[in-house]
Amino acid sequence: MKIAIVHYWLIGMRGGEKVLENFCKLYPQADIYTNVYNSNKVSDIINSHKISTTFINKLPFSDKLYKLYLPLMPIALRLLNLKKYDLIISSESGPAKGFIVSKHSFHLCYCHTPMRYLYDMKAEYLNGFNSLSKIFINFFLDRLRIWDINSSKKIDIIIANSSFVAKRIKENWLKDSTVIHPSINFDDFYISNDKKEYYLIISELVKYKRIDIAINAFNILDKKLYIIGKGPLLEKYKKVSNKNIIFLDNIDDSKKSIYLSNCKALIFPGIEDFGIVPLEAMASGRPVIAYRGGGILDTLQEGSNGVFFDKQIPDSLVNSIKYFEKNMKQFDSSKIKKSIKSFSNENFIKRIKNIINENT
Numbered sequence: 001m002k003i004a005i006v007h008y009w010l011i012g013m014r015g016g017e018k019v020l021e022n023f024c025k026l027y028p029q030a031d032i033y034t035n036v037y038n039s040n041k042v043s044d045i046i047n048s049h050k051i052s053t054t055f056i057n058k059l060p061f062s063d064k065l066y067k068l069y070l071p072l073m074p075i076a077l078r079l080l081n082l083k084k085y086d087l088i089i090s091s092e093s094g095p096a097k098g099f100i101v102s103k104h105s106f107h108l109c110y111c112h113t114p115m116r117y118l119y120d121m122k123a124e125y126l127n128g129f130n131s132l133s134k135i136f137i138n139f140f141l142d143r144l145r146i147w148d149i150n151s152s153k154k155i156d157i158i159i160a161n162s163s164f165v166a167k168r169i170k171e172n173w174l175k176d177s178t179v180i181h182p183s184i185n186f187d188d189f190y191i192s193n194d195k196k197e198y199y200l201i202i203s204e205l206v207k208y209k210r211i212d213i214a215i216n217a218f219n220i221l222d223k224k225l226y227i228i229g230k231g232p233l234l235e236k237y238k239k240v241s242n243k244n245i246i247f248l249d250n251i252d253d254s255k256k257s258i259y260l261s262n263c264k265a266l267i268f269p270g271i272e273d274f275g276i277v278p279l280e281a282m283a284s285g286r287p288v289i290a291y292r293g294g295g296i297l298d299t300l301q302e303g304s305n306g307v308f309f310d311k312q313i314p315d316s317l318v319n320s321i322k323y324f325e326k327n328m329k330q331f332d333s334s335k336i337k338k339s340i341k342s343f344s345n346e347n348f349i350k351r352i353k354n355i356i357n358e359n360t
Contacts, residue, residue, distance in 0.1 A: 001360075003030040004085040006077075008094030010037045010046065011063045015276045016093050016112050019161070019182050019348075021045045023089055023110075026349050033080055035073055035095065036062045054080065066094075067117075067125075071140035074098050074147045087360060090155075095144075098151035106360045109155045110180075110352075113165050113273040114172045118145040124208060149173060157359060159352070162274040162295035178355065181298060183348035184279050186341075188253065191285035191333045192261035198224040199289075199321075200263035202256065202277045205231030209270040210291070215241050216314035221321060225267070226259060260284040265306075265324060268296060269317060275299065278306075282340045285333030289320055299343070303327075305336040 005027070007020050024030070024045050032049045035056040039047050041063075054076035056062055056069050073095040080099040082088055088105055090096040093112035101107060117125035118141055125141075126134050149172070152158075158177040160166035169177045199218070203209045211227065215237055218225040225245045227237070238247055251259070257280075260266070266281035266288045274295035278288045282299070288306035290296045300306040309320035324331075 001086045002084055003027045003087045003089070004033060004082050005030050005049075005089045005091065006033045006080075006082075006096045006099065007091040008035060008096040009066055010034045010042050010051070011066070012041050013043055015182060015274065016091060017042060017046065018184075018276065019110065019112070020091055022183065022345055022348050022352070023091070024049060025345075026353060027089075030089075031085075033082070033099075035069075035076060036066045038063045070095065070117075071144060074144065074151070087356065095148075097155065098147065106356075107154065107156045108159065108356060108359075109152075109157070110159045110161070111165060111169060111177065112161050114152075114168050115144075115148060117141065118148055119168070119172050121208065157355065159355070162298050164293075164295045164297065165273050179298075180348065180351050180355075181343060182274055182276055182279075183343050183345045184276065184283055185345050186283055189257055189280055189283035190261055191337060192258075194262055195264065196262045198226050198263055199265055199267050200226050200228070200259055200281075200286075201267050201269075202228045202260075202280075203270070205229050205233045205237060207233065210312055211237060211269065212240075213269040213291075213312055213314055213317055214267045215245060217317040217321065218242075218245055220314060220318055223321070226263070228256065228259065256280075257284065260286060264328075265289050265321075267317075269312065270294075272296065279340055279343055282306075282336050285337050287324070287331045287336060289317070289324055291317075299340060301339060303330065305331070305339045 005023050032051045035054045037051055037053050037057055056076050059069055077098045082099050083102040088107045090109045092109050152173040158175055159180050160169055160177040161182050163179055166177045166179050169175055219242045222244050226248055228248045228251045260281050261284040263286055268278050268288055268290035271294035278296055281288050282305050288300055290300055291312055292308040292310050302308055307320050307324045309316040
């Protein structure tokens with residue numbers, strides 16, 4: 001059986017690329033297609049495959065300006081002739097479908113989310129452009145949305161990464177989906193007896209992650225908060241943070257595991273499609289304090305492996321942290337880790353394989 005994997009772009013190792021690694025392990029001989037590719041920014045597992053790109057990759061500064069080329073991606077994907085493949089797995093968050101297949105091909109789409117900038121986050125995406133640019137970009141996004149909906153109709157099976165995303169798929173694509181959550185490598189995380197007096201955030205520093213809520217809350221509480229991450233808002237956040245909030249740079253995966261194992265709790269203030277970092281914290285035996293919304297609802301069990309706060313305002317987070325500190329003894333590290341034992345890479349691969357075997 002000839003197999004192809006189509007991933008939106010390969011310019012870093014985030015949650016979508018971790019899922020892609022599992023597809024690579026499941027099908028080590030599969031060919032990979034993508035819009036933009038930087039071999040220095042992805043793992044050896046991904047680089048071990050034959051990787052082909054669309055013409056987007058040849059455009060100027062494509063690995064930095066790829067979002068500006070979004071209107072061209074449907075054409076680029078349409079030019080991919082994948083008729084020789086029996087199974088095509090598309091990994092969708094940016095454009096990764098709409099390619100040409102044969103009538104005998106089977107197309108499984110693993111959807112991290114329908115493209116947010118076409119639907120509920122469109123206004124935020126346009127916010128960085130001037131008025132004239134917004135007119136043209138909005139025109140193209142409207143047409144990209146029509147393409148997105150139409151191309152979704154040609155998928156044989158859709159897998160959503162969370163119940164939250166499954167609802168988005170139903171609302172935007174009018175399609176049903178099966179939920180199979182992303183996973184982690186449990187061997188990368190451990191329970192430490194050396195718990196420190198700090199809370200932790202690991203996040204890209206962009207607006208929708210709502211790190212501002214945590215900064216304001218910890219300015220009020222005067223408790224130690226470590227923030228690991230980069231992004232366009234880094235300098236702004238540093239300026240409005242008190243001395244108890246510390247920003248950390250150049251933290252590799254091994255150091256990240258240490259910070260996760262030693263923190264009091266992970267703070268997760270945004271609405272995410274799923275949320276890999278909370279899983280990593282729980283695998284380290286540490287509870288999560290999260291906003292009650294998005295994909296975290298599939299993993300956080302209140303009072304067992306974490307605590308919710310109900311409004312995306314600093315006072316709500318402050319109250320949940322105070323509650324957590326009064327009830328810390330009820331959060332047992334070994335029980336927290338056991339609560340997410342089903343989210344292993346091995347279980348993810350097994351479930352994907354079963355669905356493919358049942359339908360091909």
